Amino acid sequence: MERWQPRHGRRGRGRGSYSSSSFSQSNDSGPSNPSNRVRKTTTNLSNSVINNKQDHNDAEILPNLIGTCPFMCPIEERTQRERLRDLAIFERLNGNPSKSSSTLAVKKFCRTISSKDLRDMDLRPLQVLEDTLNYLLTIFESKEHPFEAIHDFIFDRTRSIRQDLSMQNIITGDQAVSMYERIVKFHIISHYKLRINATANSNVSPMHHLNMEQLTKTLASLYHIYDTNHKSGNTYDTEGEFYSFYVLLHLGSDHQPTGESLSLWFRSLPYSIIKSKEMMFSRRLLRYFRFGNYKCFLHAIETEASCLQYYVIEPYINEIRALGLACLNHGGYKLNPYPLVDICKILLLEEFDVESFCKDCGLDTFSSDEGIKFMPTKQTSFCYPKGSQRYYQLVSKRLKKFYNEVP
Structure with a gap:
């Protein structure tokens, strides 16, 4: 540190x-x-x-x-960086790469x-x-x-x-x-x-x-x-939320080896922090994720996550969505394909994103004669998305304002 x-x-x-x-x-x-x-x-x-x-x-x-x-910025450093033309664009006086001021240089x-x-x-x-x-x-x-x-x-x-x-x-x-x-x-x-x-x-x-x-x-x-x-x-009222970020950074199947350290870390925290609303939320979310309870995981985020907590959690949302899609695919009846409109409600996806997300997971979709789109079940081509993934917002009226708050 x-x-x-x-x-x-x-x-x-x-x-x-x-x-x-x-x-x-x-x-x-x-x-x-x-x-x-x-x-x-x-x-x-x-x-x-x-x-x-x-x-x-x-x-x-x-x-x-x-x-x-x-x-x-100390005067000596500013003078030296002016001479070396080592000024960031935000530090240049009138755009001059070799001139700054005490109100611009940092x-x-x-x-x-x-x-x-x-x-x-x-x-x-x-x-x-x-x-x-x-x-x-x-x-x-x-x-x-x-x-x-x-x-x-x-x-x-x-x-x-x-x-x-x-x-x-x-x-x-x-x-x-x-x-x-x-x-x-x-x-x-x-x-x-x-x-x-x-x-x-x-x-x-x-x-x-x-x-x-x-x-x-x-x-x-x-x-x-x-x-x-x-x-x-x-003590500070913000402690619960800032401690919760540490727990949320442990989300994901690839973080399992850190579980023991996380348990030790919990023991070092004051009781008031452990029982804070933010920490209780993060611990519950961690359990949902590791047990594969994708419905409770997504619902908890949609109803309880703060703005900053959502920003930390967001990289893991597609991973849990893929798990949910795998469950729907393997657990469904072959003769009863899933309507994409139902999948979007379960995974909190926009309707126009569901088909794209299915393709990311290697699953095919089709349209009926009436124009309704479905995902056949029991497909053997399912795979977890790898590499760079498209960004899919979580559909939530409560969280929608968070998307607009980002600078």
Whole structure:
């Protein structure tokens, strides 16, 4: 997890281990295998939450730092990046690639930083970090540029914000909690949008993979901050939902090996979190998925999922739909084909999407003389969709507004 925590409550910062080593190591296998990718990221999150003490290295020899930089980007860095023409499109003054300003430039994430060269003026204090995050999330809502370009910029700059928070050991207080929660929301919305865009653009897939890594690391840091604030008697109404994201990231048949770690993780949670409405929903959804109860799974999402929970769950909806289609195909009578209009109600698909989804699963359909479309049962050609899948929205009046809320 991208966080350094000193011993004995001393302030300080880690070397490059929390940035370069953990990040590069997690990319060794690449994003080519989605199953390995998700298994690894969820396993890493389990290990980082349960074994966070392993991250508390080199605390005794690190300087005590309190940021004094009043700008979103230190002046020296901005000047250097202007000279190197290393300015993102959002940082350019009047579109000039070699000119920026204090109101446009935002500090970049640095994987390797020497503690010998680090100064207080290189770090931004809490209020400046919060203002910077507000500015970044304003860009996130912009429609003027392609989403991939917006995401790539904010992805890097929010990592830099987390880096400055970690170096100053800012892990208590409402501001720190709120900032980490908002960064988690950014990664979750990006997780949803990048997946949708990946079906049409193969170049988005690596971005989706890296975003998942940072989502899990930011969640792990947020859980650590929650624990720290609990010791001071502070709790937050949002904890139930943010803890539920961890459970929802374990959905899927390819995540079964992480089940033991998930069980251990449950034991470490306060009783109030376990019994929260959001956590009860996520645990019930996990059971539905692993037992193959596709009807209850889809119904629970349609009636109970929050906006952010739906964005996390969405990649697994087609998988459970395919299971439902397999049950209808194998369990039906050969002489009684299924009307597609009935299938769309069961799987919460649009009528015009049902035929396409059947084809994705290797199943044929036909039209009667009256123009009614059916799916024959007992077909032996069924297969689970592989590779890039078309995006199918979940038909729900309640969830429909969520589709329109995405920046």
